[in-house]
Amino acid sequence: MEQLVILVIIGLISLVNWLMQRSAELREQRKHERSLQGIPEGNPFQPAEEPSPNPPRKDPAEEMRKLMEALGVSLEEAPLPQRPSPPPELPPIPAFQPPPKQKPPTPKRPAQRSSPLQPQHHLSSRIVSETLRSRDSVRQAIVIREILGPPKAFQ
Numbered sequence: 001m002e003q004l005v006i007l008v009i010i011g012l013i014s015l016v017n018w019l020m021q022r023s024a025e026l027r028e029q030r031k032h033e034r035s036l037q038g039i040p041e042g043n044p045f046q047p048a049e050e051p052s053p054n055p056p057r058k059d060p061a062e063e064m065r066k067l068m069e070a071l072g073v074s075l076e077e078a079p080l081p082q083r084p085s086p087p088p089e090l091p092p093i094p095a096f097q098p099p100p101k102q103k104p105p106t107p108k109r110p111a112q113r114s115s116p117l118q119p120q121h122h123l124s125s126r127i128v129s130e131t132l133r134s135r136d137s138v139r140q141a142i143v144i145r146e147i148l149g150p151p152k153a154f155q
Contacts, residue, residue: 068074131137 132141
């Protein structure tokens with residue numbers, strides 16, 4: 001068993017070496033083809049020359065003067081812009097304090113009258129009890145309560 005494991009490891013190492021040699025041969029072949037076509041060596045996606053670092057900054061007033069001259073505006077007509085002064089300091093903002101909680105006033109309910117629009121209590125309880133007799137209707141009532149009921153955070 002140990003000999004089989006050793007043979008497999010040797011086989012894998014040999015395969016990796018062969019793949020590396022084949023890759024090097026292909027690389028050399030591509031390099032030779034590029035030299036025949038006149039393509040320079042190196043990364044084709046990298047620029048051949050590095051751009052020079054940023055030129056030294058000139059005086060902003062001098063640059064503005066040159067711009068004004070290029071636009072044909074004399075310096076006497078248009079004064080150079082001045083830097084804005086810092087805004088005045090504002091007083092600190094006090095910390096936020098929520099208003100005290102007040103209970104909403106309870107609305108007064110008018111005396112209940114039996115009307116065709118308002119079902120009577122015993123009639124509605126009978127309908128609910130008849131509806132909840134089957135398993136499917138109970139399951140549906142639970143789902144509706146979860147959807148329309150209060151959020152879980154408030155329970």
